[in-house]
Amino acid sequence: MEAETVLAPDIISNLPLNVVECILMCLPLRDAVRTSILSQKWRYKWVSIPELVFDDTCVPNSSGSLAVIRNKFVNFVDRVLLLHRGPIQKFKLSVSYLQSIPDIDQWLLYLSWREVKELSIELEEKEWLKVPSCLFSCQHLTHLELFRCEVRPPPTFKGFSSLKSLSLQQSFFEGGVIENLLPSCPHLESFSLAYFDTLSLTIRAPNLKYLRLEGEFKDLCLENTPLLATVSIALYMTEEISEHLEQTTICNMINALGSVPLLERLVAESYFVKHLSVNKVPRRLPIKYERLKTLELYQVGFEDVNEISVAICLIVNSPNLEELLFSASSDSEACMGPDMDYWETQHPLDCSFKRLQNVNMTDISGVADELEFIKFLLAKSPVLKTMSIKPSIYVVDGGWEMLIEMLRFPRASVQAGIIYHQD
16 A cells, blocks of 8 residues: 655745745845745735835846847836736836837836835936936835936926935936935935036035035035935046136135034045145035044145145044044145145144054155155054055055155054055
8 A cells, every 4th residue: 555645735825925925035036026926825925015126136147139138128117017016115226128119117116106116217228218207206115316417307396295316327417406305305315426428516405414516516515414324436537627616715625524513424535635636725624523423534635735634624623533534645746845835834743643543545656745745644643543544556676765755754553554555
């Protein structure tokens, strides 16, 4: 007599629906949808998953020509949205082969009815999407991310009442759009704007905590941002911006950073330090950055005393600074000798960086003003542990003479060590 086959219980199929949804969201959306063929129980389990991510994995690249792939992708999205039930918390569209087509407008209109909370759109680099007006009626949005989109809010738009995070990458918008958009998002906490053309930006967002700007701007004013904790800014220099900086009469240092008392981390990349150095740099700011722990300054031009003044001003006004990351961008021909009048009379002598523990400096050429700056930090940092130095690739003979000179500098901290990195 043959033994009866004992089937193991179907534990997975009997899991609570919320657990099954979590499992399905860990799969690519195409695989999650394909679970409908497993059994009668699984036929409609995927239709209630709250996160829909449509990307290149939804349609295999080997399924035909580019036009065929696009059609299959559109049909796949249409079918998923048609069968989906329940709330859509997140909708992400990131496809390298999808052009801006009318179907996207229909999908966004559908999402505006479904109270979507997180929306991300990224198309292939050759295409720009003109955002339909229905997007601006999505009042339940908490997170919005747009890549290569033309953003034109309709005249009736009053803002996103629930939005907390906004990211605009390589997008097009007319002047004044950002200034009007941000104040109309009362709960906005994070704003990222990257690869934009020449603008003059005024940021007003009373609940903003994170700001990232990367692109071309003439002027920057942080006017109503009292809660900003992290600021990361990279300025790309153009001839137009350079001419504007030469003519400006305002103090960019005060305009950009004079109203952010809760700053915890500041990253200044590309030519932003140069932007801050325009006009007279104050020795003291109207506020102190009591919470600033990490300061990153890149491409500081030591041929310009004003740029050195920006660095020292920020350090002096950050009494609890713990870490300084720094890179130089010196013109060795312009830096034939230090400006001793500055180092002897203008820079603050009565300061002490009582919390500064780590300094990391890269692209150091060994010009006189760089060495004076290093000497200044060593003399004013009583708890310094490590000063890491990486020379510029243009330094000849390994920069050993520069290292020997730095080792002779007096140090306020008995445990301060200089680590010299030679490639």
